[in-house]
Amino acid sequence: MGPEHIVKVEGLTHDYGEVVALRNLNLTIPPGVTGLVGANGAGKTTMLRILLGLLHPTGGRSLVMGNDPELDPLVVRAQMGYMPEGQCLPKDQTAADFVSYAAQLAGLPKREARRRSSETLFLVGLEEERFRFLGDFSTGMQQRVKLAQAIVHDPDLLLLDEPASGLDPAGRTQMLQLIRRLGEFDINVIVSSHVLTDIEETCSWVVMLDAGDLLRSGPLQNFEKHGTVHVEVLEHGERLAQRLTNRGLGVTLEGVRLVVGPGDETLEQAIIEESVAADTGIVRLTRGSESLEDLFLAPQEVTE
Secondary structure, rough: OOOOOOOOEEEEEEEEEEEEEEEEEEEEOOOOOEEEEEOOOOOHHHHHHHHHHHOOOOEEEEOOOEEOOOOOOHHHHOOOEEEOOOOOOOOOHHHHHHHHHHHHOOOOOOOOOOOOOOHHHHHOOOOOOOOEHHHHHHHHHHHHHHHHHHHHOOOOOEEEEOOOOOOOHHHHHHHHHHHHHHHHHOOOOEEOOOHHHHHHHHHOOOEEOOOOEEEEEEEHHHHHOEEEEEEOOOOOOOHHHHHHHHHHEEEEEEOOOEOOOOOOOOOOHHHHHHHHHHHOOEEEEEEEEOOOOHHHHEEEEEEE
């Protein structure tokens, strides 16, 4: 049986002088593919660097795969792969040599490192380009090399910091497909991004940060369940709207069309019950899930 969580933080705080990057975070992240979302400056990169042991928190602590990166940074890093956001590739090395070098840094013997380098570059779609110099690579190709060096040593946990940054639409689609494949290979992934639709397409768990504060942490499917329901009735829209309002539900009414919620999976049953009581017939009833953008712009209590 695998671990219940891959990351656990308690009271995690970090500041850069007067600027507070993370403020008293308490959360757990389960195995799988997790999205770490928030605007630029929300504290995402700071959190990733703390998990790597590159930064020490000014308060609280974190555990990664059961180990404290502040106390045992080498143990933690041996279990992890990291794809940084910025440009960091040497221009005068080939992709094959660079990824092989990354594998050797992780402890693989030279021959095994070269084999793994070739396999990993094939996985990210760079088999034919692996002997070209990195300085000749496009932005999309460089992003895939950065992903390859992060996974070449078969880590238990992969941290991706803005992996689709700077990519054109085709490159972004290819990167998101690769991230989904990693999840299918049972690699634990934390994806940092300010593009909420990318997270919706790739992740099963979401952690939302805003200016260093935790807004939400929970499974993506739970967020999607708390959408609104669109209802069209034959008549007596006002009567139905009043009955739903009396139940504490939010209702927007336009003639015989209502938008009810947001609410969980019991919302449809409530609408059916009240439409019977209001003596009106339902023509159409459809659920419209809230997007992560809707949730981010309407913060509420943290859910876990």
